[in-house]
Each structure stands twice: as structure tokens, then as C-alpha cells.
Amino acid sequence: MSEETQAVSKTKTTSRAKKPETTFSRVTRYVAVRLVTLFLTVVVGVFLTIIIANMGGYVDTIRRGEIQETYQQAAILNPAIKALPPEERQAWIDQQIQLAYKRYDLDKPFLVRTFKFLKDALTLNLGRSQNMSSDTGSRQVRLIILERIPPTLILFGTVGLILFFVELFLALALSRRYGSLMDKIIVTLAPLSSAPGWFYGIFLILIFAALLKILPFGGMVDSPPPPRWSFEYFVSLLKHMILPTMAIAANQVIISIYSWRTFFMIYSSEDYVEMAKAKGLTSRNIERRYVLRPTLPTIVTSFAFVLIGIWTGAPIFETVFNWPGLGRQIYHAVGLFDIPVIVGETVIFAYLLAITLFILDFVYALVDPRVKVGGQGGSQA
Amino acid sequence: MKTWRKNLQELFRYPSAVFGLSIIFILLVIAIYSMIAIPYDEAIRLWRGGEEVWYKNPKNVPPEWTNFFRSKKLPVSFTLNSADGTAEKIVEEGSSQTQITLTYTFDYQYDSFPQEMIFYFRSTHKEKQPFISISWFTPDGREIRIADYAISNTNTFRFSQDEKLKRRLAGQFPQVGLFRDPNSDPENPVALRGTYKIVVTAISFEKDATVDAEFVLHGEVAGWAGTDHLRRDLGIAILWGTPIALMFGLVAAMGTSVLTMLISAVGTWYGGWIDEVIQRITAVNLVIPFLPILIMIGTFYSRSIWIILGVTIALSIFGSGIVTFRSVFLQIKESPYIEAARSYGASNWRIITRYLMPRIIPMLIPGLVTAIPGYVFLEASLAVLGLGDPVLPTWGKIINDAQGNGALYQGLYYWVLEPAVLLMITGLAFAMLGFSLDRIFNPRLRGQ
Numbered sequence: 001m002s003e004e005t006q007a008v009s010k011t012k013t014t015s016r017a018k019k020p021e022t023t024f025s026r027v028t029r030y031v032a033v034r035l036v037t038l039f040l041t042v043v044v045g046v047f048l049t050i051i052i053a054n055m056g057g058y059v060d061t062i063r064r065g066e067i068q069e070t071y072q073q074a075a076i077l078n079p080a081i082k083a084l085p086p087e088e089r090q091a092w093i094d095q096q097i098q099l100a101y102k103r104y105d106l107d108k109p110f111l112v113r114t115f116k117f118l119k120d121a122l123t124l125n126l127g128r129s130q131n132m133s134s135d136t137g138s139r140q141v142r143l144i145i146l147e148r149i150p151p152t153l154i155l156f157g158t159v160g161l162i163l164f165f166v167e168l169f170l171a172l173a174l175s176r177r178y179g180s181l182m183d184k185i186i187v188t189l190a191p192l193s194s195a196p197g198w199f200y201g202i203f204l205i206l207i208f209a210a211l212l213k214i215l216p217f218g219g220m221v222d223s224p225p226p227p228r229w230s231f232e233y234f235v236s237l238l239k240h241m242i243l244p245t246m247a248i249a250a251n252q253v254i255i256s257i258y259s260w261r262t263f264f265m266i267y268s269s270e271d272y273v274e275m276a277k278a279k280g281l282t283s284r285n286i287e288r289r290y291v292l293r294p295t296l297p298t299i300v301t302s303f304a305f306v307l308i309g310i311w312t313g314a315p316i317f318e319t320v321f322n323w324p325g326l327g328r329q330i331y332h333a334v335g336l337f338d339i340p341v342i343v344g345e346t347v348i349f350a351y352l353l354a355i356t357l358f359i360l361d362f363v364y365a366l367v368d369p370r371v372k373v374g375g376q377g378g379s380q381a
Numbered sequence: 382m383k384t385w386r387k388n389l390q391e392l393f394r395y396p397s398a399v400f401g402l403s404i405i406f407i408l409l410v411i412a413i414y415s416m417i418a419i420p421y422d423e424a425i426r427l428w429r430g431g432e433e434v435w436y437k438n439p440k441n442v443p444p445e446w447t448n449f450f451r452s453k454k455l456p457v458s459f460t461l462n463s464a465d466g467t468a469e470k471i472v473e474e475g476s477s478q479t480q481i482t483l484t485y486t487f488d489y490q491y492d493s494f495p496q497e498m499i500f501y502f503r504s505t506h507k508e509k510q511p512f513i514s515i516s517w518f519t520p521d522g523r524e525i526r527i528a529d530y531a532i533s534n535t536n537t538f539r540f541s542q543d544e545k546l547k548r549r550l551a552g553q554f555p556q557v558g559l560f561r562d563p564n565s566d567p568e569n570p571v572a573l574r575g576t577y578k579i580v581v582t583a584i585s586f587e588k589d590a591t592v593d594a595e596f597v598l599h600g601e602v603a604g605w606a607g608t609d610h611l612r613r614d615l616g617i618a619i620l621w622g623t624p625i626a627l628m629f630g631l632v633a634a635m636g637t638s639v640l641t642m643l644i645s646a647v648g649t650w651y652g653g654w655i656d657e658v659i660q661r662i663t664a665v666n667l668v669i670p671f672l673p674i675l676i677m678i679g680t681f682y683s684r685s686i687w688i689i690l691g692v693t694i695a696l697s698i699f700g701s702g703i704v705t706f707r708s709v710f711l712q713i714k715e716s717p718y719i720e721a722a723r724s725y726g727a728s729n730w731r732i733i734t735r736y737l738m739p740r741i742i743p744m745l746i747p748g749l750v751t752a753i754p755g756y757v758f759l760e761a762s763l764a765v766l767g768l769g770d771p772v773l774p775t776w777g778k779i780i781n782d783a784q785g786n787g788a789l790y791q792g793l794y795y796w797v798l799e800p801a802v803l804l805m806i807t808g809l810a811f812a813m814l815g816f817s818l819d820r821i822f823n824p825r826l827r828g829q
């Protein structure tokens with residue numbers, strides 16, 4: 001049915017349009033413009049992050065100072081250099097410092113370097129880290145980040161996806177029972193979601209780990225870890241995921257059910273739904289055709305943002321639960337002044353976000369016959 | 382104005398709004414009280430103070446009122462000082478020497494043993510050191526010799542570190558041995574309740590020299606809020622955390638929502654490239670990771686709460702609020718009354734501030750109030766990451782200290798619970814008020 005409506009609306013608009021513009025050229029032009037704007041957005045966002053992470057060039061000054069110190073020390077410690085007359089010794093130091101600057105690219109002005117950083121970041125040429133190393137001992141930023149993706153995906157992916165559908169389902173069920181006891185409970189408890197997940201995490205750790213001693217304080221698996229991919233490993237992982245899951249649920253489930261329920265109820269009070277009820281359609285049919293259908297774009301958007309959220313991890317949450325994910329890593333990277341890692345994670349996140357936004361435009365057109373790609377009306381930023 | 386009063390009256394019909402408002406009122410009272418009772422400089426001095434400020438407090442002990450719920454009462458910390466009259470002081474002047482007798486009497490009605498006992502001696506002698514001897518009298522009439530020695534002008538005697546005393550008590554720690562009921566099993570000691578007396582006899586060999594001593598007992602409970610690993614009274618940070626949390630939440634929420642509203646109103650009204658620029662900035666802002674940027678600012682630049690507050694507002698202005706406000710403004714912009722205003726020659730600024738923005742206030746206020754908890758918790762979150770303001774005592778910093786010192790592993794639950802419960806109450810109060818306001822101002826579902 002969706003294809004039909006879309007086709008009809010498309011033919012209608014093309015026939016009505018004065019300009020001889022075909023659907024194909026309109027969509028192509030729109031795609032091109034959209035891609036360029038999104039790419040520019042990513043470029044600006046990543047550039048700003050690079051500037052902030054380098055403290056506007058101050059990090060370079062620090063590193064120059066470190067290099068100078070190193071070679072001045074080296075000159076004192078090396079007897080052959082120490083024996084030289086002062087001018088020659090100074091010349092040797094200067095030469096070494098200049099070489100080091102060249103090696104680390106510090107001889108160029110900061111602005112020039114930022115553009116090189118930008119180019120490397122945008123081409124995902126993430127380079128080598130300054131201080132951090134992966135568990136396998138590699139200094140490649142790519143490997144350091146890749147290593148942290150599975151834990152974050154396992155935790156936030158599983159929990160995020162399950163909770164999203166549970167919330168939708170419950171909200172839909174509740175929207176039909178306005179004023180019931182369950183509905184009242186959800187409305188009353190909604191303010192509980194004002195506390196963040198890590199906050200509930202502390203309480204849950206207190207109760208289940210410290211007082212009852214039945215669940216671990218944090219981490220991803222027991223220490224020492226069971227052999228990978230074994231049954232014990234899986235069980236241990238599950239055991240470590242219980243508290244984080246509960247914390248995330250405590251933070252978001254009630255508020256999501258509350259807002260989805262309100263949202264569905266607004267759509268359920270539309271005239272055409274009343275009409276459908278009057279016609280005697282089953283509530284299942286009404287839900288699917290008259291309530292879920294028009295709300296689909298919003299559901300898709302929020303699903304897309306759940307997906308993005310899964311990727312970013314949560315610095316504080318992961319710190320509280322000692323979860324070895326991306327969020328905790330970026331926090332460590334900041335603490336260690338490891339700019340390549342910070343920029344690497346930012347650029348990956350930015351790309352993911354841009355791709356999601358781009359795909360969303362087309363999904364909207366698919367699920368909502370009123371929207372047409374490249375049509376009039378403000379585009380969603 | 383009438384609608385406002387009507388809205389306010391309606392607000393009082395919601396129990397959750399009344400509850401939220403009363404808690405916010407109590408928090409405001411606490412905040413004002415703290416700022417008056419402990420002036421800013423004093424609070425900072427106390428919070429940054431070390432041993433010299435907090436020597437009277439034990440380390441890591443829960444608040445005194447927890448005894449009320451305990452079957453086994455824990456000793457309360459106290460001090461007795463001969464200089465301020467809380468201990469008895471008798472001076473007997475002789476021909477060549479003066480004898481000063483200091484008597485410390487206290488009632489010990491607890492079932493456990495203190496953490497530590499300390500004597501701080503002050504002597505005003507010039508050359509000849511006075512000689513002191515300390516005796517301990519238990520409620521059942523035993524006398525235990527504690528120590529005899531000559532003191533310098535300032536001298537500290539720690540009971541637990543006196544090896545001779547420990548040997549005299551058959552190897553028990555003095556703070557246990559001195560209070561143990563002699564009939565109880567040394568492996569499983571029971572404290573003897575009753576009135577204890579310590580007598581310090583000082584013999585001074587100079588005419589005008591006098592000796593004073595302060596007796597400090599570090600119990601296992603202290604103050605109304607307990608103490609942390611630096612012996613600090615958590616009450617200071619609990620009290621001062623209130624105005625800071627409220628200030629941060631209110632300023633951040635107000636700044637963000639008002640600026641967001643203004644910017645989106647200007648953008649929609651003028652349209653064209655201004656609107657386009659605003660939308661691009663919003664998109665860029667979406668790409669920039671909010672929390673990592675805040676962490677970077679905190680680590681690299683400054684942890685001052687004002688800087689963090691400013692950056693928070695700056696990063697939040699161009700958030701999702703702009704998109705929502707924009708869609709509403711686009712609708713309002715086409716209303717007939719705007720056209721009327723334009724036709725009588727109202728200036729752009731007048732239309733924006735007098736005709737566009739007031740229409741969105743009903744949407745703005747609930748959103749603003751609901752946003753406050755988020756910012757209150759954001760400040761706490763940053764503090765938990767160790768990026769709290771380096772000077773100010775805040776709730777988040779208590780949690781951070783507690784986490785850093787393994788409070789949960791060691792069972793020091795009060796340390797985490799006190800700030801956490803306060804954060805929770807604050808968050809709940811604003812959220813409840815905000816939700817009720819939302820239902821009053823935006824009656825989307827009222828007809829049902």
C-alpha cells in the first residue's frame with residue numbers, strides 16, 4: 001500500500017509541477033545537496049573538536065617544551081657533548097630540537113597542522129596514539145578504538161534494542177487504558193527518570209553488590225576471565241550485565257513509556273480513529289493501521305537515535321560500572337591528553353550520525369506518504 | 382495576568398506539584414541558611430582544611446543519629462578541654478613547684494570502642510619542662526596508669542600508639558583495653574558502660590607556667606552528617622552543596638531555554654540566511670560530542686564551575702529545543718495577529734519579543750523546570766569523573782571522594798547515600814513540578 005500511495009503522490013506532483021523536472025533529477029539534486037551539507041557539518045564539527053582537543057595550539061607549546069627539556073637533559077648526561085665548548089653544545093642542542101620538531105611535525109604552524117589533522121581524521125587515517133595502547137600492545141588508534149567497540153555494543157546494543165521495543169509495546173498497550181491503575185503508576189513514577197543511569201547504578205551496586213553480595217561490583221567478566229567463547233564466559237558476562245541493564249532501565253523505561261503513551265494517545269484521539277472505531281474495526285487493526293502508521297516517522301527517528309546512542313557509549317556510566325567500553329576510553333583518553341584517540345572517536349561518531357541522518361530522510365519518504373524526498377518544507381536538521 | 386492566577390490555582394490541585402513545590406521551598410531555605418550560617422570563605426576554609434581544622438573528628442564514620450537505629454550503640458566523638466572549662470582544673474601552688482590537676486569525666490554508654498583517644502597538651506613554661514602523669518579510672522573502680530613523662534610546650538599523646546600502655550594492658554589496643562569489661566572474653570571484648578574519669582597531674586617547676594590539655598575521643602559516629610577520609614564534617618558539603626546545585630541547575634536551564642527561544646524566534650522571523658546559519662550550527666552541534674567536550678574543557682582548561690556552566694549553556698543552546706521551537710514559531714508567524722502587527726508598523730524586535738515569544742512561554746516553562754534536574758545531575762556527573770570545581774564543596778564531589786575511597790566496598794554507605802538522596806530529592810522535586818506544569822500549560826489530553 002505504501003508504494004502505491006507514494007507513486008500516486010509522486011505522479012500527481014510531477015504532473016502538477018510547472019518546471020519540467022523529473023522525480024529522478026529532483027531526488028539526485030536533493031541527495032547531492034544533502035550529502036554536501038552533511039559532509040560540511042561533519043567537517044566543521046570535527047575541526048572544532050580538533051581545535052578544542054589541542055587547546056587551540058597550546059598542546060603544541062607543551063610538547064615543544066618537553067622536547068627542549070629532553071635534549072637539554074641529554075646534553076648534560078652525554079659526556080661527549082658536555083665536553084664541547086658552550087656554543088657548540090648549544091648548537092648541538094638546537095639541531096637536535098629542530099630534528100625532533102621536524103619528526104613530530106612541530107616545525108609547522110598550528111593552523112597548518114590542524115588542517116592536516118582534519119584531513120587525516122576525515123579520511124579515517126587515525127594514526128598512532130600518544131600515550132594509550134591497546135590490550136594487545138598496539139599504538140594504532142584504529143586498533144585501540146576497535147577493541148573497545150564490542151563491550152559497548154554488547155551492553156548498550158542489547159539493552160537499548162530490547163528496551164526500545166518493550167517500551168513501545170507497553171506504551172501502546174497503556175495508551176488504550178487511559179486512567180487505569182497501571183497508567184496512573186507510570187504517570188506518577190515518570191519524574192524518577194530525572195536521575196541519570198549511573199546514579200541508579202550506584203544505588204544498585206550498593207544493594208546488590210555491597211549489601212547482598214550476589215552480583216559483581218563492576219567489570220565485564222570475572223577476574224581472572226574464563227576462556228573466551230566458553231559457556232562460563234557467557235554466564236559471567238550475563239551476570240555482569242544485570243546491574244547495568246537495571247540501571248539503564250531505571251533511568252529511561254518509565255519516561256519513555258510515559259512519553260510514547262502520551263504520543264500514541266494524541267494520535268488515538270484523531271477523528272479518523274474514532275471513525276474506525278465506529279466502523280467496528282478490531283482494536284488490533286486500529287492500532288496497526290490508524291495509530292502506528294502515522295506515528296511511524298517519529299518511531300523511526302527515535303529508533304535511529306537509539307542506534308546512535310548505542311555507539312557512543314556513556315563515559316560516566318561505564319566508569320561507575322568499570323565497563324571497558326568506548327565511553328570510558330574517551331574519558332581516559334582525555335585524562336592522558338591522547339588527542340588522536342579523542343579525535344578518532346569523535347570523527348567516527350560524526351560520520352555515523354551523518355549517515356543516520358541521511359538515511360532517515362529516505363526512510364521518512366518510505367514510511368510517510370506525505371513526505372517526499374527533496375520536496376518543499378524544512379528539512380530535518 | 383488572570384490566566385496566570387488561574388494556572389497557579391490549578392497547579393495546587395496536583396498533589397505532585399504541591400509536593401515538588403514544597404521540597405523546592407525547603408531546599409531554598411536550606412540554601413539560604415547555609416550561605417548565611419557558613420559564609421563562603423569560611424566554608425572554603427573548612428572544606429580545604431586539613432588535620433589542624435578537623436583534628437577533633439574521627440575518619441570515615443557515620444552520623445550520630447544512626448545510633449538511634451542500632452542495637453549496638455557506637456561511641457559518639459567528643460572533646461573535653463581544661464582551657465574552656467569542659468574539664469576540671471585545680472591549681473595548687475607550692476613553694477618551688479605548682480601542681481595542676483586536670484580531671485576529665487565522661488559518661489560512656491556505648492557498646493563499642495572508640496577509634497582513637499588523644500591528649501593535646503599546652504604548656505607555657507620557658508625552660509623547665511613540666512612533668513605529667515595520666516591515670517584512668519574505670520566505672521568499676523579500677524585505676525590504670527596511662528603514662529608519666531615530661532612535656533614540651535606542645536605535646537600530643539595518642540593512646541593507640543603507646544606501646545608501653547599496650548603491654549600493660551596485656552597486648553590489647555588501649556582504646557579497647559581501657560573500656561573492656563574485665564569479665565568479658567578478650568577475644569570478643571564487651572565495653573563497660575558507666576562514668577569514666579581521667580586524671581592528669583602536671584607538676585610545673587616554673588612560677589607562672591600553667592598546663593592545659595584537651596582530651597579528644599574519636600568515636601565511631603560524629604556530627605549530623607558523618608565524616609570523610611580527611612576527617613571533614615560532611616555536613617559542610619551537604620549544606621553548601623544545596624545552593625550550588627540549585628544555582629547550577631537554575632542558571633543552566635534558564636540560560637539555555639531563554640537563549641534557545643530567542644535564537645529560534647529571531648531565526649524564524651528573519652528567515653533566509655539567518656535561519657539557515659542557525660540550522661547549520663544546530664547540525665554541527667549535534668555532531669560535536671557533548672560530554673567528551675565538557676570533559677576536555679574540565680581537564681585541559683578549567684574546572685571552575687562558572688566555566689563549566691558557561692560551556693554547558695553554550696553547547697545546549699543549539700540543541701533539539703531549537704528544532705521544536707522553530708516548528709512552533711513557523712506556525713505562529715503565519716497567524717493573522719502577526720500580520721496585523723506588521724501592518725501597523727511594529728518593528729521586527731517588537732514582533733519577536735512582544736508577539737512571538739510570549740506565545741511560546743507555556744511551552745517553555747514546563748520544559749525549563751523539567752530540564753533543571755538534568756543540569757543538577759550533570760554537575761554531579763562531572764564531579765564523579767573528578768572534574769568538579771576544585772574549591773567548592775558539592776554533592777557530586779562527596780560521591781567522587783566516596784567512590785575514590787571505596788566507600789561501597791568498605792560498607793561506608795552513609796557517605797554515598799547522603800549526597801545521592803539529596804540529589805534524588807532535588808531532581809524529583811523539579812521533575813514533579815515540571816510534569817504537572819506541562820499538564821496544565823499543554824492540555825493535550827484534557828478532554829479525555
